[in-house]
Structure formats: structure tokens, C-alpha cells
Amino acid sequence: SAICKMFRGNPEPGRHVWYDGQVDAIRAAGIEILALPDWPAKWAMPTNAAGKPVYDAKAFGAWCEAAAAHYRGRISHWEVWNEPYISGYFFRGTAKEFGPVFNAGAAGIRRGNPDAKVVGWCTELSSPGYVLPFMRDYPPSQKPDVNSVHYYYTDVPGDGETGSDTLMDRLASTW
Secondary structure, X not given: OXXXXXXXXXXXXXXXXXXXXXXXXXXXOOOOOEEOOOOOOHHHOOEOOOOOEOOOHHHHHHHHHHHHHHOOOOOOEEOOEOOOOOEOOOEOOOHHHHHHHHHHHHHHHXXXXXXXXXXOEEEEOOXXXXXXXXHOOOOHHHOXXXXXXXXXXXXXXXXXXXXXXXXXXXXHHHO
């Protein structure tokens, strides 16, 4: 849900914008919300001298904590980041740079709502190895509770089957 993205809900330091009416209406319709707190506000994503974004992991973690606490009891699943492996689009950095940002967001969600499920990041068939540089050595308490998958079929012959080396097998073997 875009209503939980940091740039919308925390547009400047110390200011929060809550979408209670929208969240309550969605829930009243019997729909569960998958929160996506990613996409930091500009103030929390300055650029360095080379023009590359530098993510303020502490600010992102604080946003995740505030949002998870505010929506506790109404939003139970939080996908920390969507498709971080798409270079220059959703996360403008390497997997190594993503690790601290993911950690801060996941920890913030768990502080704000200990009952929430942390839904890691969205992956797809071409990217399961992206997270290996920072996931292999994580203790279970720092790993996502679940992960989401965009099941895109690109360059897969035949009926789209991927054989025995499926994405889920590859992800499971890393954890």
C-alpha cells in the first residue's frame, strides 16, 4: 500500500501524515493491507558528492516503527522494501548497502508492533541471489518472517515451469 510509504507518511522530520480513514475503509471492506514503508522522503535520502543517494537507515527505521505502532491492530504485514535489486529504481544501491536499511526497517516494524509480520522484500525469478551478501549470517531474529515473490515469467521456455531449481528452493537454501 502506497499510503504507508515514508515519503507520504513522513514528508519532513518530525511530521507524520496518517491515512486512518483510508485504512479503516479498506479494512471495513474485508481487505487486508500489505504495507510498503519503502521509498524514503527526500530529507532521509540525501545524495553524496557523486550524486548517489545515501539512505538514512536510522530515519527509515524510525518511520517504520512509528507507522507500525500507529497502524497496530489494522495492518499486520509489512514488506520492508519492494524489489530492491532493480538498480536505480526502487533502491539505488548495492545489496551490501541495502542490508543496513533493511535491518533498520525490520527492527523498527518489530519495535512498533511486535505482532507484525515482516515481509522482507519482494523478489522474482531473476533475483534470489541479491540478498545473499547480507542474509547468510543473519540470526533468525533478524530475518523476515515471510517473503513475497513477483512471479514474472521472462525468458522461461515452454509453459513457464522452472524445473527443480525453483526460486523457492533457491531462497530456502539461503536461509
